[in-house]
Amino acid sequence: xxxxxxxxxxxxxxxxxxxxxxxxxxxxxxxxxxxxxxxxxxxxxxxxxxxxxxxxxxxxxxxxxxxxxxxxxxxxxxxxxxxxxxxxxxxxxxxxxxxxxxxxxxxxxxxxxxxxxxxxxxxxxxxxxxxxxxxxxxxxxxxxxxxxxxxxxxxxxxxxxxxxxxxxxxxxxxxxxxxxxxxxxxxxxxxxxxxxxxxxxxxxxxxxxxxxxxxxxxxxxxxxxxxxxxxxxxxxxxxxxxxxxxxxxxxxxxxxxxxxxxxxxxxxxxxxxxxxxxxxxxxxxxxxxxxxxxxxxxxxxxxxxxxxxxxxxxxxxxxxxxxxxxxxxxxxxxxxxxxxxxxxxxxxxxxxxxxxxxxxxxxxxxxxxxxxxxxxxxxxxxxxxxxxxxxxxxxxxxxxxxxxxxxxxxxxxxxxxxxxxxxxxxxxxxxx
Numbered sequence: 001x002x003x004x005x006x007x008x009x010x011x012x013x014x015x016x017x018x019x020x021x022x023x024x025x026x027x028x029x030x031x032x033x034x035x036x037x038x039x040x041x042x043x044x045x046x047x048x049x050x051x052x053x054x055x056x057x058x059x060x061x062x063x064x065x066x067x068x069x070x071x072x073x074x075x076x077x078x079x080x081x082x083x084x085x086x087x088x089x090x091x092x093x094x095x096x097x098x099x100x101x102x103x104x105x106x107x108x109x110x111x112x113x114x115x116x117x118x119x120x121x122x123x124x125x126x127x128x129x130x131x132x133x134x135x136x137x138x139x140x141x142x143x144x145x146x147x148x149x150x151x152x153x154x155x156x157x158x159x160x161x162x163x164x165x166x167x168x169x170x171x172x173x174x175x176x177x178x179x180x181x182x183x184x185x186x187x188x189x190x191x192x193x194x195x196x197x198x199x200x201x202x203x204x205x206x207x208x209x210x211x212x213x214x215x216x217x218x219x220x221x222x223x224x225x226x227x228x229x230x231x232x233x234x235x236x237x238x239x240x241x242x243x244x245x246x247x248x249x250x251x252x253x254x255x256x257x258x259x260x261x262x263x264x265x266x267x268x269x270x271x272x273x274x275x276x277x278x279x280x281x282x283x284x285x286x287x288x289x290x291x292x293x294x295x296x297x298x299x300x301x302x303x304x305x306x307x308x309x310x311x312x313x314x315x316x317x318x319x320x321x322x323x324x325x326x327x328x329x330x331x332x333x334x335x336x337x338x339x340x341x342x343x344x345x346x347x348x349x350x351x352x353x354x355x356x357x358x359x360x361x362x363x364x365x366x367x368x369x370x371x372x373x374x375x376x377x378x379x380x381x382x383x384x385x386x387x388x389x390x391x392x393x394x395x396x397x398x399x400x401x402x403x404x405x406x407x408x409x410x411x412x413x414x415x416x417x418x419x420x421x422x423x424x425x426x427x428x429x430x431x432x
Contacts, residue, residue: 062200124207125195326369
């Protein structure tokens with residue numbers, strides 16, 4: 001990892017220090033994804049078969065997971081994993097249920113009521129990565145809130161293994177959330193299938209889930225074209241740690257490596273006002289890295305990562321808000337005292353004993369979070385992500401008599417006289 005002193009950097013160097021790897025390959029990725037979307041849009045299932053054989057190196061006779069494969073998955077996972085997933089699902093459900101948006105009604109004037117009602121989105125598509133590391137946890141993170149929202153049609157896509165099967169733990173997690181329509185499709189082609197629909201894969205109204213830069217680009221392209229809505233840009237994983245001199249360097253190093261192992265396009269940052277802490281963390285990374293089965297992947301990620309020394313912790317929070325990390329770990333002595341300074345982050349982890357991995361799996365919060373700086377404007381997945389809010393209003397004769405005059409004045413000021421007339425006719429009727 002490159003070590004930097006923030007105060008010594010020029011404006012250009014600071015911008016480069018906070019540049020994510022995916023930004024450097026965006027143009028190439030965009031063109032590749034656009035072509036994949038076109039192929040699926042025009043070729044449907046046949047195109048999906050050809051792309052899957054080429055990219056996933058497996059030939060698929062059918063994309064949909066059948067009952068036999070679900071049953072085999074149930075038998076394949078061990079009891080410890082099943083119990084861990086069951087407990088994680090319960091915590092995810094408890095957290096998300098507590099934050100559900102409720103319907104409400106307000107009387108805004110005598111005889112005038114306005115209300116908002118929540119309705120589940122008709123058909124949602126969930127993407128669960130399973131490339132170099134299958135993620136059954138993502139199936140829970142998306143499946144549980146879709147259940148709580150009441151979505152009646154849920155489609156899930158996950159990449160096939162080379163033998164043509166889906167990861168068993170992903171299938172068990174899907175069944176825990178009541179998901180029956182699971183398709184063995186990965187990458188941008190899976191996003192294309194759920195966005196446009198094919199003979200096999202239903203067309204979905206909104207797409208959810210994290211993925212690599214190709215998946216993220218595919219989601220953004222289908223959203224921009226109006227084909228399907230998306231939850232957020234949720235691409236390669238990232239973490240930013242703010243650590244003081246009292247932090248445990250081994251813990252900090254482990255947290256950085258836990259994100260670096262996601263993929264070569266992941267990025268991890270450490271900000272500290274202690275040069276000694278940075279040196280210790282760097283040494284711990286070098287000790288821990290060779291012990292990891294995914295050391296090569298983490299090593300590639302670390303080439304695009306940074307250890308940044310700042311003059312003050314206040315500077316660290318200013319940099320963090322500028323970067324807007326997916327995950328923000330506050331390895332500080334009084335972390336909650338600093339929470340008010342956090343303005344842009346997907347999810348925050350307080351103190352030495354709250355590793356980001358807890359949020360990935362079982363604390364209860366959602367790990368489908370905005371990346372690539374999108375945390376400045378987007379939030380992580382919640383039950384509300386799977387719902388539409390519909391407003392309703394009702395006015396009695398007394399109500400329109402009380403507020404209709406204002407509508408007439410405003411409509412006339414805007415030159416919309418038919419609007420004014422629609423109200424004025426009713427005002428005349430109630431005045432008789």
